[in-house]
Amino acid sequence: MEYYSMFLILFIISLSYCLANATNIVTDTCMNISKSDPDYIKYDFCVKTFESDPRSSNTSIDGLVEISFNLSSSKAISISTTIAQLLKDPKFDPFGKSALQACYEIYSDAPDDLQAGLEALKRGDFSTANVRVSGALDIAPDCEDSFQDKQGEVSPLTKDNSEFFQLVDISLAFTVLLKK
Numbered sequence: 001m002e003y004y005s006m007f008l009i010l011f012i013i014s015l016s017y018c019l020a021n022a023t024n025i026v027t028d029t030c031m032n033i034s035k036s037d038p039d040y041i042k043y044d045f046c047v048k049t050f051e052s053d054p055r056s057s058n059t060s061i062d063g064l065v066e067i068s069f070n071l072s073s074s075k076a077i078s079i080s081t082t083i084a085q086l087l088k089d090p091k092f093d094p095f096g097k098s099a100l101q102a103c104y105e106i107y108s109d110a111p112d113d114l115q116a117g118l119e120a121l122k123r124g125d126f127s128t129a130n131v132r133v134s135g136a137l138d139i140a141p142d143c144e145d146s147f148q149d150k151q152g153e154v155s156p157l158t159k160d161n162s163e164f165f166q167l168v169d170i171s172l173a174f175t176v177l178l179k180k
């Protein structure tokens with residue numbers, strides 16, 4: 001019984017140590033990232049984003065970089081799928097369809113931009129990384145704009161665009177933070 005409770009206590013101590021460590025890398029990084037762009041990157045969104053990937057709990061800053069770029073690319077791919085479905089929806093008139101088509105085209109470039117950005121970041125080429133990721137950052141506002149050209153047209157992608165923008169902004173923050 002004594003051994004058993006000692007084991008339990010040790011287990012709890014090491015577990016809380018692990019959890020504390022896990023929270024630290026994510027919360028520390030998100031603290032730094034949200035400070036770097038307080039208008040657009042909300043600390044809570046950043047923490048929630050990384051916590052959505054279980055690998056964040058046991059990783060280094062390099063791991064978080066990969067996870068961030070991975071989440072940004074995955075979101076771009078899922079938005080493209082959403083747009084492809086919306087394009088088949090008869091409720092969109094020709095204007096709406098052409099706006100969706102424009103979004104589809106720019107979103108299809110996102111994975112390449114993000115991949116090239118990540119590779120540049122890994123080899124320490126921060127300016128190329130920044131240019132490529134900035135390209136991906138323009139996609140969401142550009143897509144949103146394509147619906148604003150006609151009065152009364154409502155973008156069906158506002159929520160997705162906003163989420164993609166924030167995810168990419170986190171990826172972009174790494175191209176600035178890691179340079180220091």
Ligand SMILES: *[C@@H]1O[C@H](CO)[C@@H](O)[C@H](O)[C@H]1NC(C)=O
Pocket residue numbers: 025028029032061
């Ligand atoms: C956060 O920023 C501080 C101060 O610049 C730095 O010492 C620390 O290593 C950074 N933490 C992470 C996880 O990037």
Ligand SMILES: *[C@@H]1O[C@H](CO)[C@@H](O)[C@H](O)[C@H]1NC(C)=O
Pocket residue numbers: 058059060
């Ligand atoms: C992740 O966990 C394993 C096993 O506990 C450990 O060996 C490794 O160092 C951890 N990796 C990081 C980056 O913390």
Ligand SMILES: *[C@@H]1O[C@H](CO)[C@@H](O)[C@H](O)[C@H]1NC(C)=O
Pocket residue numbers: 070071073074077
């Ligand atoms: C993200 O990571 C997962 C797991 O490693 C991988 O299967 C997936 O293809 C990645 N997605 C992208 C878009 O890179």
